[in-house]
Every structure is written in structure tokens, then in C-alpha cells.
Amino acid sequence: HSKLPLTTWFLAIYLITQDKNSISALELKRKLGVSYNAAWRIKHKLMQVMKEHDDNRKLANIVQLDDAYIGGKQKGKRGRGAKGKTPFVSAISLNEEGHPIYMRLSVVSCFKKQEITDWAKKHLQEKTLVISDVLPCFNGLLAADIIHGSLPKNGKELHQYEAAFYWVDTMIGNVKNSIKGTCHAIREKHIPRYLGEFCFRFNYRFRIEDIFNTLIKCGAKSPPMPEKLLTLAESQW
Incomplete structure (x- = not known):
């Protein structure tokens, strides 16, 4: 029409x-x-x-999952807890060789357990293995019948963390740069x-x-x- x-x-x-x-x-x-x-x-x-x-299309196999924020004009704190930012879930499924297959980026209202449970029921196949950091909201994956493993981001395990989340972290950076480069201000x-x-x-x-x-x-x-x-x-x- x-x-x-x-x-x-x-x-x-x-x-x-x-x-x-x-x-x-x-x-x-x-x-x-x-x-x-x-x-x-x-x-x-x-x-x-x-x-x-x-x-x-629901993501399956092994999925790297992370929280992210985009937008906002306020100066000051970045990332978690930053004002004026839009929170979104970044998820990427990998094949057996560890290469990225499919990606999902979804705006969420907040990073709370129920929100992640509801998101997972829509976007992930049951019994999918999901790796995330230790943000408490990701424990909501279990209620969606997801196999969940978490890895803390600290000094001792920083190298292991960076390897485990390489693809999802790379994609978060890429999407932010893409949107900034193409559309300088979006609602x-x-x-x-x-x-x-x-x-x-x-x-x-x-x-x-x-x-x-x-x-x-x-x-x-x-x-x-x-x-x-x-x-x-x-x-x-």
C-alpha cells in the first residue's frame, strides 16, 4: 500500500x-x-x-550472552547504571568450531531475572548452552529451560573471560560504531x-x-x- x-x-x-x-x-x-x-x-x-x-529464528547450540547499552547524550558514567542509555541484550550463537553463526540484539526494559526469562523463552531454543557473566539477572535463564554457565570478569580470570566473550563483545562494539557512523542521532x-x-x-x-x-x-x-x-x-x- x-x-x-x-x-x-x-x-x-x-x-x-x-x-x-x-x-x-x-x-x-x-x-x-x-x-x-x-x-x-x-x-x-x-x-x-x-x-x-x-x-x-531461535538461537541454539552455544550462545554468548552479554548486557549492553546504547545511545544517550548525558556525560558521565558509562555502561551499567548510566543515565539516558537504552539497555539491550546481545546474543550470538556459535558453531562447533566456535565461529559465530547468528546474532540477536534485543532492547529490554531492564536487566532483571523475569525480563531475561521472558526474553530467553522467545529467542532461545530450550536446552541451549548459554555463557554469560555473573550479572544476577542472567540466572533467569534457568527458568526458561536454558543450560547456563557464568564466568566472572576479574583479574584472575580476565584472559579466560575475554576469550569466552570475544565474539559478543566484538559485535557490541561493531553495532555501536555502525549506528554512530550512519545515524548520528536516533530516537x-x-x-x-x-x-x-x-x-x-x-x-x-x-x-x-x-x-x-x-x-x-x-x-x-x-x-x-x-x-x-x-x-x-x-x-x-
Whole structure:
């Protein structure tokens, strides 16, 4: 249900999926020759489609899990307890060789046990082995029938910790740099979509030839998304 021609949508999908880095709505406006509002709607509709597509796949095997924060303009404390930051869960599944397979980045309301339990029931297969740090909220994984192991981050075991969380920590840094580099200021309520886009692109990194067709198919199946819906705060996870 769009007034834009299909060729514009196809070009937008091509630009978003084939560009090495995420493309901003402003850059999309220039390349498509449309208004900024039109480019913004296109990008957010496609990001929502990406997020919903990826959220349907549960992570399995071995999963590295960590807490993270993004956004906020306040100076001062960083990380846990920082004001104005949006908390999100970063999870990445590994194959038997320890290489990353799929990624999930989900905004959460807080890092409490029940929140992690509910998140795990939606995003992790039962009996998945999850490795996290010793943040108390991650004990909520057990209530979701997840096998949970934790590792403290301290002087004695710092090297072991860094090895165990290498991929998830790397991805947290990458997504923050990607969002900062492409979109200098995004509203907190839209962060779930930007995280969803990053995951979608990462999860298809070895299937570049499929990502274009996949997004077209998913977009065609998605329900209409009027502007009023696009501008509302998104569901977290």
C-alpha cells in the first residue's frame, strides 16, 4: 500500500542490502530522488521487516550472552547504571568450531531475572548452552529451560573471560560504531529497528546473493505499516 513505484522500492532494497555499511535515510533520499520523509518511511518499513524476520529464528547450540547499552547524550558514567542509555541484550550463537553463526540484539526494559526469562523463552531454543557473566539477572535463564554457565570478569580470570566473550563483545562494539557512523542521532524508541537491521545484515553476511530476494519476499508478506504505526515506539523484544 505505497504510492511509490515498485522500482523505487527495489532500488531501496538493493541499496540497503548490498551496501557494506548501513545507509542512512538522508543518503537514501539522495540516491532514490525522493523526499526525506519518503526515504525515512522506506528505511523504517524495511528495518521493521528485517527485525520481524530475524526474530522468528531461535538461537541454539552455544550462545554468548552479554548486557549492553546504547545511545544517550548525558556525560558521565558509562555502561551499567548510566543515565539516558537504552539497555539491550546481545546474543550470538556459535558453531562447533566456535565461529559465530547468528546474532540477536534485543532492547529490554531492564536487566532483571523475569525480563531475561521472558526474553530467553522467545529467542532461545530450550536446552541451549548459554555463557554469560555473573550479572544476577542472567540466572533467569534457568527458568526458561536454558543450560547456563557464568564466568566472572576479574583479574584472575580476565584472559579466560575475554576469550569466552570475544565474539559478543566484538559485535557490541561493531553495532555501536555502525549506528554512530550512519545515524548520528536516533530516537530511543526506534533503536530496536536499527539493532534488527544490523542483525539481519550480519546473519546474511555469507549469503549476499540471498539477502535481496529474502527482503523482497518478507516485505511482500508483511502487513501495511502506515506512518502512524512507524512513528510509535517499537516493541522491545
